[in-house]
Amino acid sequence: MTISANHTAQDQDRTAAVEDALTEAVTKFGITAEDYMLPARHQIEMVDPDGRLKSRAEQGAEPGHEYPVPGDDELLAAYEHLVVGRRVNDQNSALVRQGRMAVYPSSHGQEACQVAAALCLSKSDWMFPTYRDAVAVMTRGVDPVQVMTIFRGDWHSGYDPLQHNVGIQCTPLTTQLLHGVGVAHAAKLRGEDTVVLAMCGDGATSEGDFHEALNFAAVFHLPVIFFVQNNKYAISVPLAHQSVAPSLAHKAVGYGMAGERVDGNDVVALLAVLDRAVKLAREGSGPLLVEANTYRMQAHTNADDDTRYRESSEVAEWRAKDPVNRMRAYLTDRGLLDDDGEVRIREHAEAVASQLREGLSEDVPVEPQELFRHVFARQTPQLKEQSALLADELARDAAAQNSADQEAGK
């Protein structure tokens, strides 16, 4: 009796809390809860592929789904990151071809998503990236060489997540979304206003942890933005094989959260939508799902051959929608960017590229004992034994080499 009575009381509290949040949305935007949660009928887009600002009527805005154009300073900063991001993507692919990195999943073509994902967050917020989000991690302020360590082959990650509030780049799909949910939950319990942006791709929305993360975030009413970069392919498998939902943003309503879709090659629209999502989440509106409609311009990685599963004409169509060129045209057209500005930005990008070339060509000596050092916070006797075994092997190798050298010297 007591148990069921208490459960009912809890359920009522919870329902009331969710209703309060919805009422707030309805009051704030003057729309119904369903209209708040369902994405606008069209994706949000602001600058067309030729760099022209669309009219308000063409931007996809609707009551409750209205987005002001971000400020000029924000856009100029974003453009600089776009240029740097593109340069980094292409530099890294070149380094892979030269054998200096094992692999690099490039976000070439998705730089607008990468840049906006980082710029919409405050320093105390958190980002949970995937393996393809190196540019986002870098844009967040992590040293580029540290970011690429994961692909260089001397350790599985190169930066301290706690120093930058960035999770380590995650290779298993969507498992990191739950880590983002946990970070947000802990922050909420401490009364902090941390917002978490957790990233995944279109294929990843089929994973079980995608569902569990969205549902947990909604049920616990946590400030998490799920940012889905729909780049149309999961290695070779096209979106149609992953989902027949009207859009990936429509998945939000099933969890009781708001969804929006946005032109993922338009950094202006991305910043507008993500800035508002961050603001809403910080104000206590609960989680949101943002789907960015973009395209993976290159193969999955250097080990993949995309001619086996897609037409080059499709790639060419998307090349015309390039996020970097579009932004350059827009800013130049608006008189915000001149040749000097462009040159300065390109020099910055070249400096980062050269930093990467140097950092990744460095033959960093690996330290074999590190194998054992970080398995546990408190070492086990078994690992101490194994560490001694390896040390002994190495010492004997060194001694043998030494005496061989001495003999050769005779």
Added chain:
Amino acid sequence: MSPTITTSSEANGNVSVATARAAASAAASAEAAGPQLVTMAKALNTALSDAMHADSSVLVFGEDVGMLGGVFRITDGLTATFGEQRCFDTPLAESGIVGMAVGMAINGMRPVIEMQFDAFAYPAFEQIISHVAKMHNRTKGAVKLPLVIRIPYGGGIGGVEHHCDSSEAYYAHTAGLKVYTPATVADGYTMLREAIDSDDPVIFMEPKKMYWTKDTVDLADLRSQHKANAAAGTSSEGRAAVARPGTDATLIAYGPSVPTALAAAEAAALEGRSLEVIDVRSIVPFDDETVSASVRKTGRAVVIAEAHGFASVSSEIVARVQERCFHHLAAPIRRVTGFDVPYPAPKLEHYYLPGVDRILDAVDDLQWEN
């Protein structure tokens, strides 16, 4: 930890931490003084409650752990005492529970999460293997994951399918996880406190058939011992215990097999054979020293476990003892384990589980004529 948890729970109308502290210290003082008959369930519950008092970053969550107090009542009263923010029910999603705990641990909390049954923990396998076990390593020690995953395990309760697995080998096989399993009421308290104190992730395997096992313990004494050990930076992590001293052969067991091994030793004593029983306690890290010392002394050993024998913790123990004690052995090390079959239906489980007779047969087989 910041005191904002108190503020926010008050704001939500939950029991505030201050009120909870008062209530719990009243409960603690209501706890009868001196040694009492206590169940393992009560010892575990007290450990959780004490850990939550000691550190406001300790959180408990899982399925039915809130108002119900867990299907085995191990979390009984925690929500009432500490509020819904510190002990709460989650949606039914084990991967979600573990994944969220990883994020909370990254962000300063010490989650203690419950998997309702051994076989229901499998949906969380990817989170445990790929993240819980590896986060510290991947970040070169920058991120610590002080989280405890409690898993009721083992059979002997007449449970239906998927409720009686012995899943310890999966976790023990994974580098980066510590695996504890208590076999006494006192260890239920002490080992759970130490698991929560640990900066490493601990898979805490609770022998579910022993939840209602009673023993005479002094909880207040265990509490102050734990406090003294924590202050001195000492713990019983990685230490096996001699559950019964003996001279003729060593029975090595853990979790639910320890009482069975003790019963076998008792029966053997009536036949004039003195068996030493080692309670492994901590599967990872493993106490080679204590186990080997015993086998070197007796020269004979039988390893006992409910889990399937093939590629198991018991096979690991045999290998380790053989490597360390070969010249002291009078006979090959024997094992008494579950058969390599899916855990059987209730009416068949007594054929499957290691029992006293099967253990004594194995002991008889240890080449006593030599």
